[in-house]
Amino acid sequence: MATLHTKSAARAMMSPSVILLFCWMAVPLAMTLYFSFLRYNLLMPGMEEWAGLFNYEFFLTDPAFFSALFNTLILVGSVLVISVGGGLLMALLLDQPVFGQGIVRVLVISPFLIMPTVSALVWKNMMMHPVYGLFAWLAKTVGLDPIDWLSAAPLTSIVMIVSWQWLPFATLILLTALQSLDEDQMEAAEMDGASLWWRFYFIVLPHLGRAITVVILIETIFLLSVFAEILVTTSGGPGYASTNITYLIYTQALLQFDVGGASAGGIVAVILANIVAFFLIRLIGKNLEG
Amino acid sequence: MARTVSTRRRLAFTALAWTIALALFFPILWTFLTSFKSEGAAIANPPSFLFFDWTLENYHEVQERSNYFHHMWNSVVISFGSTFLGLLIAVPAAWAMAFSPTKNTKNILMWMLSTKMLPPVGVLVPIYLLFRDWALLDTLAGLVLVLTMVNLPIIVWMLYTYFKEIPGDILEAARMDGASLGQEILYVLTPMAVPGIASTCLLNVILAWNEAFWTLNLTAAKAAPLTAFIASYSSPEGLFWAKLSAASTMAIAPILILGWFSQRQLVRGLTFGAVK
Numbered sequence: 001m002a003t004l005h006t007k008s009a010a011r012a013m014m015s016p017s018v019i020l021l022f023c024w025m026a027v028p029l030a031m032t033l034y035f036s037f038l039r040y041n042l043l044m045p046g047m048e049e050w051a052g053l054f055n056y057e058f059f060l061t062d063p064a065f066f067s068a069l070f071n072t073l074i075l076v077g078s079v080l081v082i083s084v085g086g087g088l089l090m091a092l093l094l095d096q097p098v099f100g101q102g103i104v105r106v107l108v109i110s111p112f113l114i115m116p117t118v119s120a121l122v123w124k125n126m127m128m129h130p131v132y133g134l135f136a137w138l139a140k141t142v143g144l145d146p147i148d149w150l151s152a153a154p155l156t157s158i159v160m161i162v163s164w165q166w167l168p169f170a171t172l173i174l175l176t177a178l179q180s181l182d183e184d185q186m187e188a189a190e191m192d193g194a195s196l197w198w199r200f201y202f203i204v205l206p207h208l209g210r211a212i213t214v215v216i217l218i219e220t221i222f223l224l225s226v227f228a229e230i231l232v233t234t235s236g237g238p239g240y241a242s243t244n245i246t247y248l249i250y251t252q253a254l255l256q257f258d259v260g261g262a263s264a265g266g267i268v269a270v271i272l273a274n275i276v277a278f279f280l281i282r283l284i285g286k287n288l289e290g
Numbered sequence: 291m292a293r294t295v296s297t298r299r300r301l302a303f304t305a306l307a308w309t310i311a312l313a314l315f316f317p318i319l320w321t322f323l324t325s326f327k328s329e330g331a332a333i334a335n336p337p338s339f340l341f342f343d344w345t346l347e348n349y350h351e352v353q354e355r356s357n358y359f360h361h362m363w364n365s366v367v368i369s370f371g372s373t374f375l376g377l378l379i380a381v382p383a384a385w386a387m388a389f390s391p392t393k394n395t396k397n398i399l400m401w402m403l404s405t406k407m408l409p410p411v412g413v414l415v416p417i418y419l420l421f422r423d424w425a426l427l428d429t430l431a432g433l434v435l436v437l438t439m440v441n442l443p444i445i446v447w448m449l450y451t452y453f454k455e456i457p458g459d460i461l462e463a464a465r466m467d468g469a470s471l472g473q474e475i476l477y478v479l480t481p482m483a484v485p486g487i488a489s490t491c492l493l494n495v496i497l498a499w500n501e502a503f504w505t506l507n508l509t510a511a512k513a514a515p516l517t518a519f520i521a522s523y524s525s526p527e528g529l530f531w532a533k534l535s536a537a538s539t540m541a542i543a544p545i546l547i548l549g550w551f552s553q554r555q556l557v558r559g560l561t562f563g564a565v566k
Contacts, residue, residue: 009471010390013382017446018398020379024439025405031416090310096303106550107311110318113549115500117520118538122321124524125531132333132531134320141336167314169560176557177565214564225409228502228517232524246411246503253415254507262415270412277407281400 029270035263042257055264065265067240068248071155075162075244076223082163084215087170088208092200094171095178105175112168116228123161124150124233154234154242161229166222170215177211178204220276224269245269318542325349325535332531348536356519358537365515365541367430368505369498372437373491376445379438381487384449389461399450402443403562410440410503421508428510436508437498444497444559445490451563452486489555492548496556499545516541 039051059065090108098104111119127133128149136146149157181204189199227246230236236243236251249269253262324332331342352358387395426432456479464478502517509518520541523534549556557565
């Protein structure tokens with residue numbers, strides 16, 4: 001069916017997307033790689049010189065890097081556990097016959113649609129403020145001492161804020177997957193006397209398998225790059241207590257103007273993300289064949 | 291589920307679901323309520339939930355003091371501009387991939403997806419420097435460009451999954467009836483493709499509106515969209531919660547409403563068609 005004519009037409013139609021995306025990806029990445037081998041600070045223009053692996057050595061042995069790596073892992077891991085676990089329970093609940101299901105659904109997915117700077121500032125001030133925040137008021141009402149969330153437990157606070165944003169995402173995806181479950185199969189199992197737990201473990205969970213994997217991998221990609229939530233709440237502090245890799249590189253690049261160091265960090269971040277991406281691509285690739 | 295359930299069980303599930311849903315929604319509701327309070331009432335302890343003097347003063351003041359609508363306009367330009375530009379580039383590509391696939395189509399799609407995995411911070415430094423040299427920092431044009439590229443893979447993918455659902459037989463039939471390529475596209479395919487394109491638009495506007503890495507790093511004041519404008523509230527002077535709430539309410543309301551009407555499309559777009 002595809003004649004020579006349509007083939008070249010197809011190529012012409014695809015090329016703008018492909019060329020632009022290639023430029024967008026390859027050119028800056030090549031520049032980052034090049035800068036990462038330079039001693040290059042914007043505050044000292046004209047002093048650029050070849051530095052070999054110095055930037056990498058500096059970045060990878062910096063104690064800040066270890067805090068940031070650790071914080072990144074904690075942030076990604078905790079949010080994944082909370083959002084996927086909570087999302088699964090939420091999806092199972094919303095799949096039950098509930099009065100006003102449409103409205104409940106709308107309420108639940110809303111946090112995902114809020115821009116990150118708004119979520120972070122609303123939580124920072126109106127929820128977590130140690131004196132006027134609602135949490136402080138709740139604590140006082142039940143007779144506890146209010147906690148200064150963002151300075152006493154900065155990383156936990158950010159995990160809470162980010163989980164609040166991503167729990168709806170997991171719920172929405174898993175609920176959608178749940179609703180495509182074969183009704184007859186469930187009924188047959190029920191008639192055969194299969195218990196609730198049995199049905200969940202042997203029918204529902206395998207059916208959700210792929211959706212859960214997709215949620216985990218997509219969330220991981222986004223969670224590795226959490227930025228705005230940290231910028232407007234704790235600015236990575238106190239110290240490096242809530243700095244993740246993305247934020248660390250941002251401070252090196254745009255606050256310390258250390259182009260070389262930030263570029264080395266950027267390459268490290270790209271490598272870390274690639275390890276995750278490798279699995280995601282394979283998973284979604286399989287879906288394309290089906 | 292269509293199975294019969296006892297009313298009591300149904301009521302129990304309803305109560306539980308509503309409780310959790312309201313708890314999750316509460317910070318948004320609270321922001322909305324606080325936006326109508328005076329600054330004093332906003333920090334009152336114990337907090338008042340409904341019985342306070344409702345006022346529109348904050349909305350007025352947010353606009354007076356910081357020219358809110360300037361930033362809102364920037365958000366509109368950036369999200370719709372990048373969506374339009376993205377569609378312009380992506381529609382032909384997705385079209386070609388769906389209707390005359392070659393053995394490379396799958397690889398190209400996969401490669402496009404992989405560009406989305408590139409952490410933005412990996413290219414922050416060069417993009418920042420290039421933008422500085424080309425005088426694109428803090429300009430709407432620069433942001434439209436960046437957001438177009440950031441979301442292009444999602445647009446192509448989503449359009450592709452929609453276009454693929456258009457049955458090829460219809461094309462054959464039109465061809466048999468002697469339709470030219472132009473007629474085929476105009477009269478047969480376009481009407482069937484419009485819903486998919488509309489959904490893609492919707493998702494992309496939502497994503498671009500809320501994007502907060504590039505918008506924060508590449509703007510200062512002139513081209514700052516709402517994400518960056520709201521971020522400026524992170525270190526304010528004096529009482530500001532009611533004003534923060536008013537600014538936030540206006541910033542999130544349009545997207546919240548758009549999102550409520552496009553839940554299905556969100557799922558599809560965000561999972562690259564893996565969950566429908």
